[in-house]
Amino acid sequence: MAKFPPYVGKLERTWHYTYLTICGLVFLYLILPIIMIVPLSFNAEPYFTFTEGMLAFDPDAYSTRWYTDFFTSKSWIHSIKNSFIIAIAATFLATALGTLAALGLSRPHMPARELIMSILISPMIVPLIISGAAMFFFYSQINLAQTHLGVILAHAALGTPFVVITVTATLVGFDRSLIRAANNLGADQRVTFFKVILPLIAPGVISGALFAFITSFDEVVIVLFLAGYEQRTIPLEMWSGIREQISPTILAVATMLITISIVMLASLEMLRRRSERQRGMSPG
Amino acid sequence: MAQADATAGGGAGKLDKLTTADGTPLKASLRKAMRRNKLFAFLLAAPLLFFIVFSFLMPIFDMATRSVENRQIPEALPRTVQVLESWDQQAVPGEDAFAALAQDIQEGAKNRTIGQAATRLNYQESGMRSLIMGTARRADQLEPPYKEALLEVDDDWGDLAIWRLLERESDYYTASYYLNAIDLTYNDQGEIVSQPEYRQIYVMLFWRTLWMSALITGLSLLLGFPVAHLLATLPARHANLLMILVLLPFWTSLLVRTTTWIVVLQTEGVLNDMMVWLGVISNEGRLQMIYNQIGTIVAMTQILLPFMILPLYSVMKGISPSYMRAARSLGARPPIAFWRVYVPQTVPGMGAGGILVFILAIGYYITPALVGGQSGQLISNYIAYHMQQSLNWGLAAAIGTILLAGVLLLYAIYNRIVGIDNMKLG
Numbered sequence: 168m169a170k171f172p173p174y175v176g177k178l179e180r181t182w183h184y185t186y187l188t189i190c191g192l193v194f195l196y197l198i199l200p201i202i203m204i205v206p207l208s209f210n211a212e213p214y215f216t217f218t219e220g221m222l223a224f225d226p227d228a229y230s231t232r233w234y235t236d237f238f239t240s241k242s243w244i245h246s247i248k249n250s251f252i253i254a255i256a257a258t259f260l261a262t263a264l265g266t267l268a269a270l271g272l273s274r275p276h277m278p279a280r281e282l283i284m285s286i287l288i289s290p291m292i293v294p295l296i297i298s299g300a301a302m303f304f305f306y307s308q309i310n311l312a313q314t315h316l317g318v319i320l321a322h323a324a325l326g327t328p329f330v331v332i333t334v335t336a337t338l339v340g341f342d343r344s345l346i347r348a349a350n351n352l353g354a355d356q357r358v359t360f361f362k363v364i365l366p367l368i369a370p371g372v373i374s375g376a377l378f379a380f381i382t383s384f385d386e387v388v389i390v391l392f393l394a395g396y397e398q399r400t401i402p403l404e405m406w407s408g409i410r411e412q413i414s415p416t417i418l419a420v421a422t423m424l425i426t427i428s429i430v431m432l433a434s435l436e437m438l439r440r441r442s443e444r445q446r447g448m449s450p451g
Numbered sequence: 452m453a454q455a456d457a458t459a460g461g462g463a464g465k466l467d468k469l470t471t472a473d474g475t476p477l478k479a480s481l482r483k484a485m486r487r488n489k490l491f492a493f494l495l496a497a498p499l500l501f502f503i504v505f506s507f508l509m510p511i512f513d514m515a516t517r518s519v520e521n522r523q524i525p526e527a528l529p530r531t532v533q534v535l536e537s538w539d540q541q542a543v544p545g546e547d548a549f550a551a552l553a554q555d556i557q558e559g560a561k562n563r564t565i566g567q568a569a570t571r572l573n574y575q576e577s578g579m580r581s582l583i584m585g586t587a588r589r590a591d592q593l594e595p596p597y598k599e600a601l602l603e604v605d606d607d608w609g610d611l612a613i614w615r616l617l618e619r620e621s622d623y624y625t626a627s628y629y630l631n632a633i634d635l636t637y638n639d640q641g642e643i644v645s646q647p648e649y650r651q652i653y654v655m656l657f658w659r660t661l662w663m664s665a666l667i668t669g670l671s672l673l674l675g676f677p678v679a680h681l682l683a684t685l686p687a688r689h690a691n692l693l694m695i696l697v698l699l700p701f702w703t704s705l706l707v708r709t710t711t712w713i714v715v716l717q718t719e720g721v722l723n724d725m726m727v728w729l730g731v732i733s734n735e736g737r738l739q740m741i742y743n744q745i746g747t748i749v750a751m752t753q754i755l756l757p758f759m760i761l762p763l764y765s766v767m768k769g770i771s772p773s774y775m776r777a778a779r780s781l782g783a784r785p786p787i788a789f790w791r792v793y794v795p796q797t798v799p800g801m802g803a804g805g806i807l808v809f810i811l812a813i814g815y816y817i818t819p820a821l822v823g824g825q826s827g828q829l830i831s832n833y834i835a836y837h838m839q840q841s842l843n844w845g846l847a848a849a850i851g852t853i854l855l856a857g858v859l860l861l862y863a864i865y866n867r868i869v870g871i872d873n874m875k876l877g
């Protein structure tokens with residue numbers, strides 16, 4: 168970083184280092200709170216702060232008791248199960264519907280594209296508190312409130328814009344003559360879709376699905392309104408944990424959720440590179 | 452096709468006479484193929500369109516209707532409503548109105564529909580619920596003449612203002628939730644006036660939501676600009692590594708990130724502990740940095756910062772470094788070159804990031820609810836309050852609809868600047 172062109176003066180050098188320091192501080196602001204949670208979740212004491220033992224790296228000051236707590240608690244296990252059931256079902260629904268719609272939207276003769284696109288994107292734009300309240304009113308009239316199905320439908324609706332956006336973006340680079348070639352070689356619509364189109368847009372579909380999954384998995388506002396006791400998810404359990412009896416088990420949960428985010432981020436990055444390779448662009 | 456090629460130069464008028472192999476006119480055949488193409492494209496999008504309309508737009512529409520709906524009163528007090536239609540509002544009405552009211556209350560007490568109307572009227576005038584429910588409890592003792600009977604149960608029934616309230620709220624639709632949501636109300640004469648000072652809260656909350664969102668947007672721009680610039684100018688190898696520091700928070704659960712701020716900022720938290728240890732503050736002088744506006748602003752700025760950095764980064768990535776070099780070689784000093792040449796080119800990124808952060812901020816609920824205390828609550832928190840605690844759903848729907856209108860307006864601006872199609876994720 169220290170290679171400056173010869174015309175750069177002293178003042179400018181000083182400014183450059185100041186600028187780097189500022190950036191460093193912003194990065195710390197972004198990442199430090201998240202990283203700090205990890206060691207704190209291994210605290211042997213029921214505190215939310217570093218004990219003297221922890222700072223001295225005394226092994227006795229660390230323990231996995233909050234993780235044991237989490238995995239032996241009935242309500243947490245219940246919420247893990249719910250979170251996965253709801254997120255997987257919502258992802259499935261969102262990905263299937265979203266991919267189909269994106270295929271339609273990318274065809275050259277789509278009628279009223281702008282209007283339909285803005286309707287399909289709308290769940291992403293409306294603040295969650297409004298969606299939550301509105302869905303509560305409507306779903307309770309048709310007996311969908313406080314059911315798994317209701318929460319799944321709501322989460323699928325929130326996830327579809329991400330699928331539509333990522334798949335549409337992938338289709339921008341899609342060579343439509345491949346479809347004609349497949350048809351020419353005797354493939355029908357179904358075979359063309361599964362053997363030609365789907366493998367090529369797979370990175371977009373999978374990253375859309377990941378977005379939809381994490382949207383449902385982390386979502387708390389809608390669940391707050393729509394879920395009954397039976398539908399409690401991990402974020403809802405955390406929410407009430409933070410509001411009522413705060414315990415370091417929350418930090419253990421948070422650490423595990425951070426791990427999941429890292430896995431998601433890594434998979435997405437991999438997909439992005441793969442997709443760029445397929446289109447003949449070299450990664451980054 | 453060969454036929455079409457051969458005569459294509461002959462003018463559009465002749466096109467009608469061209470036919471395809473099976474004898475249909477080419478124009479019709481083309482139109483049919485086009486129609487089939489359009490239909491096929493639409494059919495692909497149709498399932499999702501139907502799904503979104505059902506699971507998302509209908510609820511939103513339902514909420515908007517609920518914000519003006521007022522069926523509790525005409526349904527629970529049908530006779531009273533009918534009699535009051537021809538009332539001149541000058542003096543307490545006569546026996547016919549009292550008789551209608553008594554019958555309505557008797558019937559409502561029997562089939563338990565009166566409670567909803569009582570609650571509904573209580574939103575307008577506190578005391579209405581106890582007046583109606585008190586009367587309903589003694590409904591079976593009411594006998595003609597009803598005027599005397601009702602006045603004996605509660606002499607508030609002789610109050611002209613109460614009859615005016617009944618008359619005003621007798622329609623199937625009402626504007627009173629919206630008036631309530633902007634701190635207005637009706638006075639005894641039925642004119643629209645401000646709420647008494649102690650009940651004025653929503654206008655202040657809307658303003659607070661706006662200025663706090665603006666402040667958070669400004670702070671994210673201030674902090675995000677240098678970082679985006681660094682990411683855009685570093686060689687890809689370093690930039691990709693640093694990008695993880697932006698993307699990891701972006702991908703981490705909102706609830707987790709809010710929790711981390713509770714851990715860092717609370718009075719017994721990491722930051723206070725550190726400052727005590729460093730001797731910056733005394734153990735007794737621990738700072739209150741959370742459960743107030745500071746907590747909301749610090750946490751929300753950090754949470755929304757990636758939404759500013761990412762669009763800024765993608766715009767800055769497209770700015771060629773040769774512009775700055777050209778400015779320098781033409782004699783501009785670095786600050787001038789930066790301000791006059793570089794910054795103007797980043798305006799689209801600032802606009803996109805700024806509106807995005809602002810839209811997200813004005814609808815934020817979770818973070819202010821957990822770290823905002825009393826002074827850091829935003830308008831969303833009051834929607835939740837009316838949904839879950841006060842159960843005044845009409846008011847919640849009215850505030851929600853106003854907020855929604857604001858967001859949609861901002862979004863239309865965002866769409867003008869960036870376009871939905873250009874929205875980038877991650």
